[in-house]
Amino acid sequence: MRRRAAVLTLLLAVATGCAELRARFPGPDVLFIATPEGVSVEMLRLAAVTARDVVFDLGSGDGRVVVAAARDFGARGVGVEIDADLVKTSRDAAYGAGVTERTRFLWQDLFVTDLHEATVVTLYLRDDVNLRLRPKLLAELAPGSRVVSHDFDMGDWKPDRVQRVRGPNRNHTLYLWLIPASVAGVWRTRLGEREAVLNLTQRYQTLGGTLSLDGRELAITEGRMAGDQISLTAGGLVLSGRVSGDAIEGRGGERADATASAWTSRRIR
Numbered sequence: 001m002r003r004r005a006a007v008l009t010l011l012l013a014v015a016t017g018c019a020e021l022r023a024r025f026p027g028p029d030v031l032f033i034a035t036p037e038g039v040s041v042e043m044l045r046l047a048a049v050t051a052r053d054v055v056f057d058l059g060s061g062d063g064r065v066v067v068a069a070a071r072d073f074g075a076r077g078v079g080v081e082i083d084a085d086l087v088k089t090s091r092d093a094a095y096g097a098g099v100t101e102r103t104r105f106l107w108q109d110l111f112v113t114d115l116h117e118a119t120v121v122t123l124y125l126r127d128d129v130n131l132r133l134r135p136k137l138l139a140e141l142a143p144g145s146r147v148v149s150h151d152f153d154m155g156d157w158k159p160d161r162v163q164r165v166r167g168p169n170r171n172h173t174l175y176l177w178l179i180p181a182s183v184a185g186v187w188r189t190r191l192g193e194r195e196a197v198l199n200l201t202q203r204y205q206t207l208g209g210t211l212s213l214d215g216r217e218l219a220i221t222e223g224r225m226a227g228d229q230i231s232l233t234a235g236g237l238v239l240s241g242r243v244s245g246d247a248i249e250g251r252g253g254e255r256a257d258a259t260a261s262a263w264t265s266r267r268i269r
């Protein structure tokens with residue numbers, strides 16, 4: 001009886017240990033298939049990468065996207081890869097390309113990586129993995145950061161641009177999203193000398209709601225975020241500006257004179 005209990009305890013300890021190990025080092029969500037070199041470069045071009053960017057490739061494989069970001073665009077690059085051998089291959093490739101100083105490769109599950117430092121994220125995963133990653137991208141990346149995915153989209157978060165690229169063996173589809181600033185809420189607004197209240201609803205980069213001005217409630221018929229840039233149409237008015245936290249600064253006016261007046265807003269709820 002005592003022996004049985006000991007065996008059961010041992011089995012439980014092994015099972016718990018495995019669960020902990022699996023939580024720390026889960027298996028890959030997608031297997032390694034490399035993006036052709038020319039297509040990697042197009043992904044970085046689509047994101048308009050410059051030397052000011054920090055490019056994270058999530059599921060970085062042999063490191064080619066990260067190496068290209070550093071070597072061809074002067075950016076800093078971070079690869080996140082769950083396969084230890086591929087991490088080693090990537091570090092060797094970075095050394096060979098002379099970009100060790102500007103690149104880092106993390107042996108890590110991409111779902112635990114802190115993305116706050118990234119200004120560009122590149123992906124070649126799968127549509128269901130993209131969907132699981134979507135809330136993390138929206139929560140951790142600053143407005144205006146770019147996400148480029150090779151071949152897989154993000155469900156109802158529609159891309160800001162789609163580009164088809166011819167590879168060595170087939171056509172590839174690249175998707176670009178800009179992380180939209182978060183603007184839902186009630187904003188006290190001034191357009192020139194006029195006071196107004198802006199009530200905004202938001203679904204990713206698409207905005208709706210109302211503008212209450214001069215005792216009238218105008219529906220927002222077109223509303224869009226492009227990173228931190230906001231544009232709205234309500235009644236005959238066109239407004240555009242830049243969002244910074246709870247403040248908007250821009251210009252607005254009648255459609256024919258869309259920059260006639262200063263437009264400022266403060267979020268109050």
Ligand SMILES: C[S@@+](CC[C@H](N)C(=O)[O-])C[C@H]1O[C@@H](n2cnc3c(N)ncnc32)[C@H](O)[C@@H]1O
Pocket residue numbers: 027028029030031032033034035036057058059060061062063064065080081082083086108109110111123124125150
């Ligand atoms: C299709 S390959 C893309 C490689 C590279 N990004 C490219 O475009 O050439 C996907 C890579 O993601 C890695 N991977 C899969 N699940 C992962 C996870 N949860 N965390 C980190 N890497 C992962 C795989 O090992 C594989 O190398």
